[in-house]
Amino acid sequence: MTTTNSNSIFSHTTNQISVFNGEHYDYWNSQLEIIFITQDLWEVVEEGYAERQSQKDASxxxxxxxxxxxxxxxxxxxxxxxxxxxxxxxxPRIFSVKKAKDAWEILKTEF
Structure with missing residues (x-):
């Protein structure tokens, strides 16, 4: 469910994630960054995650x-x-992206 207010620059979903429409990127970025930090996810955005490697040591x-x-x-x-x-x-700019870090980088460079 999306609610809008004519005085608001973003529409908000019921879980309060701002919807980025191409304007005010810095504002949207800062809100999502705080969400990621509070959920211990910011490291994934900054550093990504390591791909699976072959396991030689069973222990x-x-x-x-x-x-x-x-x-x-x-x-x-x-x-x-x-x-x-x-x-x-x-x-659509991030539709095929599979890593959060890559999506974040695309948005950061385009906006």
Missing amino acids: CAEDKEKSYKENVMKNATTLRLVQQGMSKVIY
Whole structure:
């Protein structure tokens, strides 16, 4: 559900993620950055996450697999929030992106 106010520069969804429509990028960026920080996701935006590597040592393979899965989940959560914050006009620019860091970089360079 989206609500709008004629005095507002953004429309807000029920979970309060601002929808970026191509204007006021710095304002939108700062709001999402705070959301990411409060959900311990900012590192995914800044650094991305490591791809899976082959496991030679079986004793630490389980720990590495668990860590990898956690990183994949954090990336997906972060990317979902970025996607939710896109208007239908802006979203196609990041449609095929699979990493939150890459989506964030595209938006940062274009706006």
